[in-house]
Amino acid sequence: MSHPHPELSAPEPLPEGALRVTPLGGLGEVGRNMTAFEYDGRLLLVDCGVLFPEDHQPGIDLILPDWSSIRDRLDQIEALVLTHGHEDHIGATPYLLRERGDLPLVGSKLTLALLDSKLREHRLKETVHHVVKEGDRLTFGPFELEFVAVNHSIPDALAVAIRTGAGMVLHTGDFKMDQLPLDGRITDLRAFARLGEEGVDLFLTDSTNAETPGFTPAEKKITPVIDQVFRESQQRIIVACFASHVHRVQQVLDAAYEHERQVAYVGRSMVRNMGIARDLGYLKVPPGVLVDTKDLADLPPERQVLISTGSQGEPMSALSRIAQRNHNFVHIEEGDTVLLASSLIPGNENAVYRVINGLARWGAKVVHKGNALVHVSGHASAGELLYCYNIVKPRNVLPVHGEIRHMLANADLARATGIENVVIAEDGVVVDLIDGVARVAGKVDCGYVFVDGSSVGDVTESDLKDRRILGEEGFISVIVVVDSVSGKVAAGPEIHARGNALDDATFDEIKQPIIDALDRAIAEGNTDAHQLQQTVRRVIGRWVSNTHRRRPMIIPVVIEA
Incomplete structure (x- = not known):
């Protein structure tokens, strides 16, 4: 091999x-x-x-x-x-x-x-x-x-x-x-x-x-579990699955018809894809089952079913917004049942459990792959x-x-x-x-x-590294004005921190070492602005690392006046 x-x-x-x-x-x-x-x-x-x-x-x-x-x-x-x-x-x-x-x-x-x-x-x-x-x-x-x-x-x-x-x-x-x-x-x-x-x-x-x-188990193995959820639920049922999973939606529509409930789709991609599947004959919608989301609200909770996107915990999906209680017209109530009918894609576990916890906090019963056979x-x-x-x-x-x-x-x-x-x-x-x-x-x-x-291919791995540092460690800006005639620091350093626990007063003790390092560098003939910025970055970077165990992004600006 x-x-x-x-x-x-x-x-x-x-x-x-x-x-x-x-x-x-x-x-x-x-x-x-x-x-x-x-x-x-x-x-x-x-x-x-x-x-x-x-x-x-x-x-x-x-x-x-x-x-x-x-x-x-x-x-x-x-x-x-x-x-x-x-x-x-x-x-x-x-x-x-x-x-x-x-x-x-x-x-x-x-x-x-x-x-x-x-x-x-x-x-x-x-x-x-x-x-x-x-x-x-x-x-x-x-x-x-x-x-x-x-x-x-x-x-x-x-x-x-x-x-x-x-x-x-x-x-x-x-x-x-x-x-x-x-x-x-x-x-x-x-x-x-x-x-x-x-x-x-x-x-x-x-x-x-x-x-x-x-x-791999047959899709039909899931039908009894869906049926049990419909049988036992006393209030509204929300089913989250992939917007392309026609078979799963078919099972939910059939169960809703059997249990005299009505169904509405939530999420743009779900509405679009299931419309396509129905028009082409891949999805058979039982008579009288499908209604508009706005009409569903007129029904008693025990007759409502929502089929939603967001089974992977995507932050902007319908289910995530429902879990955070900021969806336009779907509000979780005590006693609702949420069925997460999908697998956990590797890397999405934390996002999914965040949604599950959010739903449970409002009193919903959450049925998912961890506690029932709801996906194959x-x-x-x-x-x-x-x-x-x-x-x-x-x-x-x-x-x-x-x-x-x-x-x-x-x-x-x-x-x-x-x-x-x-x-x-x-x-x-x-x-x-x-x-x-x-x-x-x-x-x-x-x-x-x-x-x-709108940009494709412009972001590099280096850009992502910078974003991760900014997100995890924050950044520090240092502005210094150097007199181009005397070669001495004329103003600053002015230091500001964002995205970390360091306030501006923390940096008082490092200001003089920065001035001393710049004086030495200029005395040695390093008058190029880029070289002086690197000097500032080294001094403050070493100090923040040793004193505060942080590695923020450092943005030094040296201005010649």
């Missing part, structure tokens, strides 16, 4: 007849999935998603894949294939379309409908769409594509087989093998087996749940992955979609079934398929691209 190496150099030009696979996001993380395939001078992209920021990335709205390595080749892209409609697979597409607006988009009916509403938000014109379903075959340049039904936590998900002169690649997208799905659409293992018989040269497999033993994963567990390896029998495996530990666990499963060549790559690591063998061929630059307000 080959491992990525940080000292990998840029890859050589692609040999004739070879296929190059370059992950531009999604390997080593759960999010911003995007992979570039190159054959015969042409490119095919699969997925273009976003990653949501964590606490250590203050002020960042979204993180995009890094397609800088192919930016000068955007005209060579034959198409962008979208495996399903989750944000971590389609969310960055508008940003890519800003750079090439006529890029053909390929995906299922629901996937492209969800993307279209996103493009309208970004005020982008609709590009060329190729709506596909399982069993369809399309050719784009040297890439022949075949689509296979897979089961996931959103309807209409697809795996894609990519046939080229160098061999066949099978990319699962996100998938699991629920044998009793709510919509009756199972992962097509017969198609996987047929492709395996033809010969899969490279198998890109979803790693997210590779560490979880056994099989959308990803295949270890047992399902073993099945796939034995059915497909690929020559080479490249685990995708997951943190390093997930991809290594996935690699172990592949090797356990007798697959010898398993390649572990990370974002930017180039894998070439030559004569049926996949190997690491080099590395391209591939970092995080931060979206901050």
Whole structure:
């Protein structure tokens, strides 16, 4: 098994007849999935998603894949294939379309409908769409594509087989093998087996749940728990789930109908996505169940159900605002039941428990993954992955979609079934398929691209480090006026602190040492303003660190007068 190496150099030009696979996001993380395939001078992209920021990335709205390595080749892209409609697979597409607006988009009916509403938000014109379903075959340049039904936590998900002169690649997208799905659409293992018989040269497999033993439980297992919540609740029920989880919303609508309650959606993305799902026939709304939020308030509490966004504790989401009691028209009352019907995405735990505590403080009963079976994963567990390896029998495996530990666990499963060549790559690591063998061929630059307000890619890791220091340690400004004739300090130092427990009077004892240090520096011939600022920064920085155990951002200003 080959491992990525940080000292990998840029890859050589692609040999004739070879296929190059370059992950531009999604390997080593759960999010911003995007992979570039190159054959015969042409490119095919699969997925273009976003990653949501964590606490250590203050002020960042979204993180995009890094397609800088192919930016000068955007005209060579034959198409962008979208495996399903989750944000971590389609969310960055508008940003890519800003750079090439006529890029053909390929995906299922629901996937492209969800993307279209996103493009309208970004005020982008609709590009060329190729709506596909399982069993369809399309050719784009040297890439022949075949689509296979897979089961996931959103309807209409697809795996894609990519046939080229160098061999066949099978990319699962996100998938699991629920044998009793709510919509009756199972992962097509017969198609996987047929492709395996033809010969899969490279198998890109979803790693997210590779560490979880056994099989992912069926969605239907949750139905009795939802039913119990409806049976036992004496007042209003608020259900929080992902705005794309059509199956979960379907279960809640069915339970509401059964228990003679009415339902309203809360949250712009929930209203939009469920409207799309209903219009396309993926969501069956029982008669008389769905009402407008304003009309729901006229009903007694025991007949009200709200389906809301915010299951991950997002600070601006409907559920967070409800928990803080600053939502426009939803106010938690003693005895309400809140059902958090979703997983905990790693890194969101604190935010979610903050919301749970907020809701509990107002007297709500909170049912969540920690105390009831209210969510099942959308990803295949270890047992399902073993099945796939034995059915497909690929020559080479490249685990995708997951943190390093997930991809290594996935690699172990592949090797356990007798697959010898398993390649572990990370974002930017180039894998070439030559004569049926996949190997690491080099590395391209591939970092995080931060979206901050309207700016894309302008914020660097260094900027984030500054923001973290400001947020955690505060800052100190020091202003000194130096007489350009005498070379002596004419005024100051004037010192102010913000964002920490230090008040301005604290700095009286360091003012004279700063003056002395400046006098010495000027006497030694250091009259450049930048050098004098560095002198001020060193003196006050050492003093604050030794005296107060803080490392704030220090902003020295030396003015010559």
